[in-house]
Amino acid sequence: MGEATYTDKMGVKHVLVILTGIMITLGCSALVFSTWSAFQAVVPEVLGVETATWAFYVTVLYFVEALSAPFIGRLFAKYDIRVVLSASAILVGGGFLLISVFKSMWVFYIAGAMMGLAEVGLLWLAVPALCNSWFNQKAGTIQGLCMAFTGIGGALWLQVFNALYASGNGMDVWSIYMVWGLIALVTSLPFTIFCIRKTPQEAGVLPYGRPSVATGGKAVGISASKAMKSPVFYAVFLFAGIxxxxxxxxxxxxxxxxxxxxxxxxxxxxGVMMSTVMMVAQAVCKLALGVSADKSPKISFFAAFATGVIGVLLVWFGTGSEIMLYAGSAVYGFFFASCVVLVPIVVRQIFGTREYTDIYSRISLFVNLLGGLGSTIWAFIGGSFGYPAVFTVALVLLVVVLLLGMYSFANAKSVQKEWTE
Known part of the structure; x- marks a missing residue:
């Protein structure tokens, strides 16, 4: 009998890793990405600035995410994950606290940069990296579960915002920003400091589930330098960003x-209710997509494409019925979930786990770059050419995603042949 390289039991330390993934997405990530729209309705007027001027800090956030992604990926590979994630959580909490203290437009841009630097690790890298190390099986399901809490957290914190701001207790937006900073720290630091290690071996346990390939318990895959020489890398790079x-x-x-x-x-x-329906739906769909991607990433990819098309068509042509519009939003939620759940699973399947964080961080650079430009792009198309143009362009881009994905899956074996330990 050779040395065991896996366990079929989900131990306490495995559960703590899952709980950490849930808490950092529920707290830091949801607070940053799912509540700024509520502040947008209030803060620009309080500061006496245009909404676009204030909202530019979100663009700063996305651009810093994009530019720092390769750097943060290298930190993940080289240093203790507890240090990287704890520092990231402090940046998020500190950003909110700075806003609450200085109450000026310039501090939003600084805080946006801090949060962008932090969210690369907290949202894009932490959960996939931990799942790849700790779980040989059910990694997609667990990843979907953790990522679902960005949506759940968004719904929760928006209600908290409404309760605090509209309750008549005198709490202004600056006090709410202070509450946000404290929540970010309390929901993250106890978990990033005490509940995780980069690998199960560091915690004295084994990965959960039998490996899908005979790896001897070691990470296998292609190096980042080789991956970047492959056309498949650039196909995944493009479709992930789109x-x-x-x-x-x-x-x-x-x-x-x-x-x-x-x-x-x-x-x-x-329209507001459609956004709410979509937020709740994408939380549910992240878990469903994680479960389905565990069985077949390829089928899950095609399903995501189909729901994207159906969702767009229902929203575009369903204006005669509120129910049709809500249905379109809910269906689109499945496609929405594919960005943070399906893409990292596809990256893992094609390129392996050997230098996963380095490869995925480079892909997330383009993902965040287009995220930063997205609101401006769609608002420009809608304002200049009308919303039929928005939906037409969206359908064309969905077809582009389909073609790039089909190419990536068709050529995956040529990359997998170069996997090494």
Whole structure:
């Protein structure tokens, strides 16, 4: 009998890793990405600035994410993951606290840069990296579960915001930012410091589940330098970024419904509800997509493409019925989930785990770059050419994603042949 390289039991330390993934997405990531729209309705007026001027800090956040992704990926590979994630959590909490203290426009840009630097690790790298190290099986399911809490957290914190701001207890937005900073720290640091290690071996346990290939328990895959010489890398690079660009179409739903004429419902209220429905749906769909991707990433990819197309068509042509619009938003939630759940699973399947964080961090550079440009791109198309143009471009880009994905899966074996320990 050779040395055991896996365990079929889910131990306490495995559960703590899952709990850490849940808490950093529920706290730091959801607070940053899922609540800024609520502040947008209040803060620009308080500061006396244009909404676009204030919202530019979100663009700064995305651009810093994009530019720092390869650097943070190398930190993940080289240093203790507890240090990297704890420092990231402090940057998020500190950014919110700085805003609460200085109450000026310039500090939003500094805080946006801090949060962008932090979220590379907290949202894009931590959960996939930990799942790849700790779980030989059910990694996609666990990843989907953890990522679902960005949506769950968004729904939760938006309700907290409404309760604090509208409760009549005198809490202003600056006090809420302070609360946000404290929540970010409390929901993350106890877990990033005490509950995880980079690998199960460091914690004195074994990965959960039998390896899918005979690896001897070691990480196998292609090096980042070799991956970047492969056309498959650039196909994945492109379709991952385009998927993130397409998810931002959902942010246009309220503006889209507001532009509708001759409808029998409150157009703006329906648009806001569509965004809410999509947020809840994508939380559920992240778990469902993780489960399905564990069985077949390829089938899950085609399913995500189909739901993207169906969702766009329902929203575009379903204006005669509120139910059709809500259904379109919910269906689009499955495609929305593919950005943070399916893409990292596809990267792992094609390129392996040997230098996964380095490879995936380079891909996330383009993902975040298009994320930073997305709102501006779609708003420009909608404002200049109308929303039929938005949906037409979205459908064309979905086809591009399909073709790039089909090419990547068809040529995956040529990359896998070069895997080494």
């Amino acid at each position: 998927i993130n660009l397409l998810t931002i179409v959902a942010q246009q739903f309220p503006s889209y419904t507001k532009s509708l004429t001759d409808v029998t419902f409150d157009a703006l209220a329906v």
